[in-house]
Amino acid sequence: MSTLQRDPDTRVEILDEDGRVRDGATVPDLDEAQLVEMYREMRLGRHFDQRAVSLQRQGRMGTFPPMSGQEGAQVGSAHALRNDDWIIPSYREHAAVYGKDVGLAETLQYWMGDERGNQMDGKPVFPAAVPIATQIPHATGLAWASKLKDEDRVFLCYFGDGATSEGDFHEGLNFAGVFDTPSIFFCNNNQWAISVPRERQTASQTIAQKATAYGFDGVQVDGMDPLAVYKVTRDAVEKARNPDGDAPRPTLIEAVQYRFGAHTTADDPSVYRDDEEVEQWKDRDPIDRLEKYLRAEGILDDERIETITDEIEDEVAEAIEAAESTERPDPAGIFQHVFDQQPARIANQQAAFERLRDRHGDEELLE
Amino acid sequence: MSTLQRDPDTRVEILDEDGRVRDGATVPDLDEAQLVEMYREMRLGRHFDQRAVSLQRQGRMGTFPPMSGQEGAQVGSAHALRNDDWIIPSYREHAAVYGKDVGLAETLQYWMGDERGNQMDGKPVFPAAVPIATQIPHATGLAWASKLKDEDRVFLCYFGDGATSEGDFHEGLNFAGVFDTPSIFFCNNNQWAISVPRERQTASQTIAQKATAYGFDGVQVDGMDPLAVYKVTRDAVEKARNPDGDAPRPTLIEAVQYRFGAHTTADDPSVYRDDEEVEQWKDRDPIDRLEKYLRAEGILDDERIETITDEIEDEVAEAIEAAESTERPDPAGIFQHVFDQQPARIANQQAAFERLRDRHGDEELLE
Amino acid sequence: MSANDTTETDDLTLVQAVRDGLYGEMDRDDEVIVMGEDVGKNGGVFRATEGLYEEFGNDRVIDTPLAESGIVGTAIGMAAYGLKPVPEIQFMGFIYPAFDQIVSHAARIRTRSRGRFTCPMVVRAPYGGGIRAPEHHSESKEAFFVHEPGLKVVVPSTPRDAKGLLAASIRDPDPVVFLEPKLIYRAFRGDVPTEPYTTPLGEAAVRREGSDVSVFTWGAMAQQTVEAADQLAGEIDVEVVDLRTLSPLDTDAIVESFKKTGRAAVVHEAPKTGGLAGEITATIQEEALLYQEAPIKRITGFDTPFPLYALEDYYLPEPARIKDGIREVVEF
């Protein structure tokens, strides 16, 4: 547990900016295949991101929240989970939920305005949460229910630095402390909540220290170092699953990182932040660092990287193809899944709507 | 500032349970008149409380929240304020707002179901807040507005231990930290939120330590020691008014105390807590302790105490007389003060209401 | 499975029937969980959960921290995970901190996950005025919840309905806001079948048959309205329809009664503007304008904040005001 029980402003770090293991740091016990998979998922995430942004620019998709720069935190943390552990995401965790087998096509479908992308049937993933911090109490409730059912699953909830200002952050973490739920609260502190910088979001020196208010551990980690993130998350998972004596199960992890791109495709970050700042953080690119480390370890070389590059390009291209070739959702879907049994009023509205469509045809209605 | 910058679980204490100054403690610099006035107000509060509860029992008043046991925290803190500093109370601070010249009759009037008791014209006091913790953001906003107007007033906001679980506590304190408002957040931790004990409210060891989340000082004080409360609050007032360099202005004070009586007259505490616990806390009665101290100092004797007893009994009796002899509020008041200018719809409703009263008479309407 | 005459019954107040309903559902289904402020050892500030803690333990009857959004938000997570939480909000006036969780999440999780996740949760809250309670303890804002698609809204007005509607709400796979008229929590007793049973959601009940005018109402106002109707007997033959479920509305029952009488009033405690009387009026004139012989009268609270209790009895519709309103409709 010692990784977690530390001064909240001592950051857990393993790789330095050049991908070298820092003095005194221990690399977590991950086999080659896992390390390569983490690398591949980060690369996939980055590439997906770029393609998604360009789809939006071409009018093939609505607003999209890119995640470049944040792959290390997502992939590192998701890999620390067991298959049946849950992820409760915000709206930016495209790479993390991919780790739970949510296909890229589904993610695209959601951002193309189709609820079916939010279904993720059978996967231990909760739907994307757009209203900030509202998923945090849900995550606590899911973990609590699982604990009441005597399972040993862990529930990892993602949110941003801005989310920590919302009442729901406070209430969700406080409940987790009181009911000692198997919860990990993972803050992707990417320094910005749209245009509001981290230091205007709260006067506390770190976000990790906010755990003090709830009686459990808070820890800061280099969020652009996938190995450090993995390590911290794995320790938190361990503690949540098998708490050590009276140690509380929940943990707040603050993963310090940076969003390289815009908040969403509707945002223009040049209005509120300097390119220099962005460039400085780009020196810590999680992909470069892991790549350098894996090269140095002899796990990756040019050839394998090229293969990976080809594979991920294909995978993303296929996902886009799949998402775009999916039939548009049936307009009748508006009236479905409102309740288990459709009440008469909604049935009547649906019938009137179908008559309207018959009368005018979709073209006229949508013009 | 050293009183405030301490480990949040080191409690500030001055008097011991027998009213003796603890080893190493310094009695704050208060003159005799002030000390006697503090004593008198605590006695007045206690007596008021008892009379109010019995008024409720006799059906002469609605639900009432008694404060016995909490007088030390209220009086000690209110005395640390300057005349033009503000109090933003919850619903239980009858003695604190008295210190701001809110008459007991007004307090009674409010609890007798008459809004006029909430007006407190000209006094730096905000109306009672029944929805838990909602006054905390108001308090931050008042302090912030005053700061923006370049005043040097301080705004003291009261709330209970239960209130710290609400999102509004979190948001209000976080804003205070970010905008560095001249705020004191004073938690009357009376160990219970109705039937929920302090340790089921949050897993944090102290409430004071929650200040860590907002980047300012949190301090625990013996809330049944009016001198310790005075000292801590005065230091917090000082810091809020004249911050020392970069020290943040706001402070969270946790005043550890106990509610001797029921949560309100509608509550039966015997269902959820043992008499023994109550008795133990009664040994720390703030009134006894200050009385013993003042006797030992030669400031009070039997005679002065008797005079005070007579005076407060008269004062409370007069307040009850005044409240009960106040004319009932005019039913037309329902329609007033909804907006600055009465809209037509409300005017029509008022006219219809007056016709109804004319037709039936109040007796029939209220039967 | 509705109760019939040979069933064993108890003579209960409305709040006792709520408690009985909770007990019955917890007993038959381990997934039902009661949670909220003071619902455990204290048995609820109105004693609606009395004895449940002792019976079912603190894993199923849970005293929570004082945080409504946290209560409903965690309950949504529990419900999505297969439990059937029944969170209590201590008074309706304190439901607003949880409003976002109710309208943005509970109401939408089924739709937005295309049926994968559901929210079989019942949010219970005492509501309404008339008990000399402190500020913020007396409001009636059922219309807020009715306007949110994906929520059901249920209001019992008798002990028997309280138990049956609560059981139906708990067994319902969708989120229900269950509002309990606290003015009549203990105002009278009624026969309540001892065994668990359900009273179907979405069905109004005719409390009093009549041919001159239909009065639609619910909650504590159902009693006031029946009283007014009884006082008018001989002069005007009033039909009183207790809607019981406010969402989905029993439009058929409303329209059927109206077609019979051609005249109507709606009685509710909530402020008039934006209250459900407007919805009901609009529904009637959409479906049965040709039967309408007089304006539909809204006999409601005023468009003012609910006053402190010294004046609350002036605010609430009572028999005199209801009778005058009904007369107006009939004399038009």
Added chain:
Amino acid sequence: MSANDTTETDDLTLVQAVRDGLYGEMDRDDEVIVMGEDVGKNGGVFRATEGLYEEFGNDRVIDTPLAESGIVGTAIGMAAYGLKPVPEIQFMGFIYPAFDQIVSHAARIRTRSRGRFTCPMVVRAPYGGGIRAPEHHSESKEAFFVHEPGLKVVVPSTPRDAKGLLAASIRDPDPVVFLEPKLIYRAFRGDVPTEPYTTPLGEAAVRREGSDVSVFTWGAMAQQTVEAADQLAGEIDVEVVDLRTLSPLDTDAIVESFKKTGRAAVVHEAPKTGGLAGEITATIQEEALLYQEAPIKRITGFDTPFPLYALEDYYLPEPARIKDGIREVVEF
């Protein structure tokens, strides 16, 4: 002081007019403060506060933490202390965390302090669908606020009104929820007087005169409705009344138009059940039943959650649906 024809004007979009209104009021009154998420350096996610931060500094144009209850709650404190805060909620879908502060406090502080404390605050929020926005970004729930006594609710539908109504709202001594139809934030431009002016609250505007049927609407739907009415010209002579202020409602204007035509429809984006069309219908039949020749048609959003954007254009009333509805009213 309404603008007249000789006034100097600018050609602005609705969102520019909002910005212009804010600028004008901040310029003439130091007590006006703009606050919210991203309103400062970023100029607001819709650029409604662009340049204000540079002009008035960070004491008057304040980027807040991400916390809506904190934003509105502190604004209430500021307002009670004599400032005139204009908090922005980034999208109406995110106003609910602040719902308690709005309905329990902003709306009530005047009443409960018998006029001592007031709340001259304007909560601005873009609302409504049609811009392919993400989830929770497209709802229209104006009815929630209309049902709360003590609040005013204002919705502009033209650039000129946007500036004038916003100025009037800011100068109003009571709390206003100011909803901006974001679908038409940039859909067209209009003449807007350069100098500050106010457009009075509580007064509807006839957008199109007609004698066959009155259609009441507001916000983005005002445009759709005028378009539908224009398309019906020759066939049906439609009067379009833009309510502009939803609370207090301009009952006189509604009734006057209805008495002229005897037929009406209401068009809104919000779900039908519990929406304001019900209120308007009830008001009309209370005041003018004898003039009524057909059921009042509610042409509204469905009683379903607002769908993700692939289907949103099916959800929103558009000219075809509005025309059919109007025809139904006229052909009854």
